[in-house]
Amino acid sequence: AQSVTQPDIHITVSEGASLELRCNYSYGATPYLFWYVQSPGQGLQLLLKYFSGDTLVQGIKGFEAEFKRSQSSFNLRKPSVHWSDAAEYFCAVGASGGGSNYKLTFGKGTLLTVNP
Amino acid sequence: EPEVTQTPSHQVTQMGQEVILRCVPISNHLYFYWYRQILGQKVEFLVSFYNNEISEKSEIFDDQFSVERPDGSNFTLKIRSTKLEDSAMYFCASSADSGGTQYFGPGTRLLVL
Numbered sequence: 001a002q003s004v005t006q007p008d009i010h011i012t013v014s015e016g017a018s019l020e021l022r023c024n025y026s027y028g029a030t031p032y033l034f035w036y037v038q039s040p041g042q043g044l045q046l047l048l049k050y051f052s053g054d055t056l057v058q059g060i061k062g063f064e065a066e067f068k069r070s071q072s073s074f075n076l077r078k079p080s081v082h083w084s085d086a087a088e089y090f091c092a093v094g095a096s097g098g099g100s101n102y103k104l105t106f107g108k109g110t111l112l113t114v115n116p
Numbered sequence: 117e118p119e120v121t122q123t124p125s126h127q128v129t130q131m132g133q134e135v136i137l138r139c140v141p142i143s144n145h146l147y148f149y150w151y152r153q154i155l156g157q158k159v160e161f162l163v164s165f166y167n168n169e170i171s172e173k174s175e176i177f178d179d180q181f182s183v184e185r186p187d188g189s190n191f192t193l194k195i196r197s198t199k200l201e202d203s204a205m206y207f208c209a210s211s212a213d214s215g216g217t218q219y220f221g222p223g224t225r226l227l228v229l
Contacts, residue, residue: 051215103161103172104218106160
């Protein structure tokens with residue numbers, strides 16, 4: 001069965017600093033990988049996704065992520081964090097359980113705090 | 117931009133009562149999902165639905181849960197007899213393709229007393 005590990009429960013950065021959120025996955029085949037962001041009291045917004053092809057993917061709000069098969073990782077990065085980026089970030093792997101749909105398995109999330 | 121909508125945004129119910137959570141997926145999407153997030157925990161898959169039948173369900177999705185697409189636009193999750201441990205945020209999602217990006221609604225926060 002697939003699984004996702006986000007090793008950092010909580011990260012604090014200063015506004016303008018760079019950011020990297022870690023994600024490791026376990027899945028037997030080539031995974032579909034996603035990063036979602038959840039602001040307090042809000043739903044899940046898709047930041048970016050990896051299906052195939054170029055291993056460096058660009059997303060919204062200036063985020064990017066790199067798929068590294070050898071490390072089973074899909075880390076999220078941003079060169080300069082803005083105060084509005086404070087939220088909880090979830091990494092997810094999409095996999096088929098044999099049916100027609102792909103279900104998402106989420107990590108536990110990383111809470112990002114941004115200091116002024 | 118099309119989006120998934122969910123109603124109600126909040127629901128409070130007594131233990132043992134039935135609740136129906138409603139979702140309107142993106143109009144041209146064919147694959148539908150329910151997830152839940154217990155406070156402080158990760159988002160968990162409940163069920164996936166395609167072509168008017170359940171494709172996959174998790175261990176959480178027991179006989180107390182059911183899903184339905186009663187018409188061309190709504191997708192509902194029913195909990196027959198709620199328990200305290202059903203208190204959670206319930207998210208609906210939809211996708212255009214199998215394996216495609218899942219777009220999430222804003223969620224329904226369910227509190228069972």
